[in-house]
Amino acid sequence: MQLGFLVDLHLCMGCKGCEVACKVENEVPLSTWRLRVKYVDVGTFPETRRTFTPLRCNHCENAPCERICPVSALHYLENGIVNIDKERCIGCAGCVMACPYGAIYIDPQTQTADKCTFCAHRVASSMMPACVVACPVQANIFGDLEDPTSNISKYIQIHQGGVQVRKPEKGTNPHHFYVGGGNVTLNPLASHRTHGHSLFNNITTLPIGGHH
């Protein structure tokens, strides 16, 4: 079994339900996110549109975070999930630096690395990840990539030409796919980031692990 995730960006409406469900399920501290939805506005007024992109750990088959972790706190589960052992983590932040997707953060409460685990604890109890359950439009599709009858495998087969991963050139082989994505949604360098990065606050950078 190799678990994977697919987000159909045609369906996502940026409600952030997944983001909130993830926060609640995993008790993610303030100022940190395992999953977040990025809004990018495209075009010039009045010809504009807004895109929504949920971003989380890509659970790469060739994960740079697993490779760089000196103590194997980041490790593979048999089902392909890249999991983290917070008791073992020494907080060197090597994984934060190595992840090409910016999906890992230092938890300010435990001072250890943390990230999306595809809700491994829920999966172990045969439940879907919290974000999948919360999505009102079923934009999140989760399942076994090795099972051709699983929803995710069927979705990939149907949308073959339109299935993308983030930064494929990095050779990480992500187990997280997007349908309906493009350069603007999947490439962080393809959009401007003005100071604050947000409509609602003026924070420019987040402290790492609550210090430095």
Next chain:
Amino acid sequence: MAHEILAATNAVVTLDAAIPGIVWPWLVTVNMWAKSIGTGVIFMLFMLLRMYPEQAGKLRLPTAIVAFVFINIFLLFTLADLHQPFRMWHIFVYSNWTSAIAIGSFMASTFLGLLTFLGYMAYKKDYAMFDKVLLWTTILAIPVTLYTAGLMAQCTARELWQMPTESAQMILAALLSGSAFMILMGGSTLNDKAKNTLGVVLGLSALMAFIIYMSEYIFGPMKAEEVAATIDYVKSGGQYSVMFWIGQWMTYILPMLFIVLSRTSKSESILKLAAILALVGLAIVKHVWLMIPQLLPMS
């Protein structure tokens, strides 16, 4: 390339989490700087003992002490940078052998052990044993110097840090700082010929490192969009631009000029000035190169 897409789409991030701040701060700069000196003086002692055995013999104990102190500074700052420093021992118990951090920790610890032994041998005046162990210490100093380049290379998508160039820069930094420290430490122990040799090492390593930096500065952006975006933090002005050029002048350009000047004027003071500038400047150069890839948005 991303900038062409930007021009076409006028895409702006309007709602997102703020970009993470600096993950590896100035503590890591000090770490790299101290390691360069710690391994560099060992390289220089090895060379001097073969070229000028009589004079360099007196530098065995001071060099062992300097290397021991700077490798301890390097380890201390490594420890201080950990978010869970009391779990440092996990590296030795749960080692992941694909990690440059784990491999480097073992090598650096062994290196420190050898330096301690060298210091003891020098203190006991057992120079035959010292010289035998120095050979192995010098050999080990090479991977100890290089492993940080491996660590930076393992940081996928921080494309400014490429293994071939970073490994060359690490070795050159060790040669530069080692020769600079030896010029200052040599004092009346080394004769003019030995100091001239150290000056040549300093000047040539400065020249080669400068060539690599300028090559990356000019040609790097043509190869990858991440490099272009990273170098732009230096090219577009601001604090890192100022620091970058101060670093280049202090570490490479001025020391090269001063070394030529010291040789023509036979002035030891100018040589020492070159050494001081190189040592101080190296910390600035390393800091800029450590910081700018961390400013890049990854998601």
